Amino acid sequence: MSKLNPVTTHREFSGLPGAIGITIGLPSLIIFFALVSNEAYSVQGINLDFQAILSQLPQSSQEWIDLVFDKTVWAAYLVWFFVLVALDFVLPGKHMKGTTLRDGTQLDYKINGLAMSSTLIAVLLARFYQTENGYLPELSFIYDNQMKLTLVTTVFSFLLAVFVYVISFVPLVKPNAHGTRERILSINGNTGNPIYDWFIGRELNPRIGSWDIKLFCELRPGLLLWFLINLSCLHNQYHKYGQVTDSVILINVLQGFYVFDGVLNEEGLLSMIDITTDGFGFMLSFGDLAWLPWVYSFQARYLSLPENTLTLGRGNVAIIVGIMALGYYIFHSSNKQKSDFRQGKLEHLQLESIQTTTGSRLLCDGWWGASQHINYLGDWLIGWAWCLPTGFQTPLTYFYVVYFGTLLVHRQTRDEAKCRAKYGKQWEEYEEKVPYKIIPYVY
Structure with missing residues (x-):
């Protein structure tokens, strides 16, 4: 081998x-x-x-x-x-x-x-x-x-x-x-x-x-x-x-x-x-x-x-654009926060984190105190904004949010297994501080 x-x-x-x-x-x-x-x-x-x-x-x-x-x-x-x-x-x-x-x-x-x-x-x-x-x-x-x-x-x-x-x-x-x-x-x-x-x-x-x-x-x-x-x-x-x-x-x-x-x-x-x-x-x-x-x-x-x-009208267009903007804001801001944290750019904020035996730190504050994969929630909201313009004429046009939600849960499960094996007790401590996987207070 x-x-x-x-x-x-x-x-x-x-x-x-x-x-x-x-x-x-x-x-x-x-x-x-x-x-x-x-x-x-x-x-x-x-x-x-x-x-x-x-x-x-x-x-x-x-x-x-x-x-x-x-x-x-x-x-x-x-x-x-x-x-x-x-x-x-x-x-x-x-x-x-x-x-x-x-x-x-x-x-x-x-x-x-x-x-x-x-x-x-x-x-x-x-x-x-x-x-x-x-x-x-x-x-x-x-x-x-x-x-x-x-x-x-x-x-x-x-x-x-x-x-x-x-x-x-x-x-x-x-x-x-x-x-x-x-x-x-x-x-x-x-x-x-x-x-x-x-x-x-x-x-x-x-x-x-x-x-x-x-x-x-x-x-x-x-x-x-x-x-x-x-x-x-x-x-x-x-x-x-x-x-x-x-x-x-x-x-x-x-x-x-x-x-x-x-x-x-x-x-x-x-x-x-x-x-x-x-x-x-x-x-x-x-x-x-x-x-x-x-x-x-x-x-x-x-x-x-x-x-x-299908003609949506200004009101519906504004609502859908708002959902897209919210999803993008969550996705972009959370990823940037984690990237900046890893690069040491947020030391002045004194964000709560857990020191691991591998030398890295698990961020459990800010966006990443809300859920373990808050960026996934943002990505999923973006998917909803893509499906809503089709109205409710057929459920088939909403296949994407069902598929993508399933994919995100699968990714989260894979990542959790990898982190549990890598960080051991520190990961258990992290899960106690951040119990929600993707959607705060839901899952």
Whole structure:
């Protein structure tokens, strides 16, 4: 057994059955969302016409091949992905060190979210002024090929997961700090079961040279595609129906703000569990490239259809913006407080904390005296602000807050187990001082 890469004994998601179930289930779910939010069929209320839904699917193997492997759509997506890869190399940015790894080293990351997002906006504005009446064929292409793009991103994420799994067995070109050519594997993805390790992610930080595949996928192709999908819905509503409703505008503004806030603050991702702990396998590959753009854009796609047109009015818009602002304030302020505390910037406030045997301190004051993950509450409120513009026409448009709430509870459970093992009695003391997990006085 390698000292650098111990064998994984604990399995997430109930092990292999859960991995197989998620690998089949989640792609099926985003295909379902595409089938119930298009020009041919849109869900109404709680009733689903399964005959009408299933009739949209191909009836022969050749039709399936034509749908999944449309050459034009594949070419468009590959150009999108690899142009972003090229821009990641050539655009300027600052270099930062990541978390200290098990071999004592720190990886170098290039942070250029500002340059990347500015380039995308500049291209969109240039195209807008070049075309007649602001009609962008690129946005129409995205809107008209939602199902095909859903399938392309799913297949591509599958292939990328295979690629990073295979290269995790290839020795490093240069010896690491231990004098070996071992790659650093994920603590969760070294079980020896190829299917489970492929799913959860065998290597912690798969790279090609200095280019980090995991960080790129977290904040580039899927996140920015989400922004373009939303924009395509607004674009389609205006050019096809001659109007843009305030609900579609609001969704674009709120989610666009979130997208670019995430890209501009990408350095914060270097300390998050996705980068520091989780391997990069199908779970993250699919989540970043397919799940994120197609699940998170569901509200915009639903509202863009003529039968779902919804005008909110100024009062409702103000309430929803207020919920978004409150969620963002909690999320941003709490994360900043913890970051400033770790950097010693808040010593003058004498915030209450618990000294641990590891040398770190557990903050249990300010925002972090309200709950153990108060930032999760802020993030969840933001999700509500994205769903409320759809009104109460169907519960399906509220899938995101249910899914995201479940995800946050799962993250909290994982973090709690890790901290209990790491801090021991100090964690028990912390739980006595801060008993609530996410929502103060509730959970």
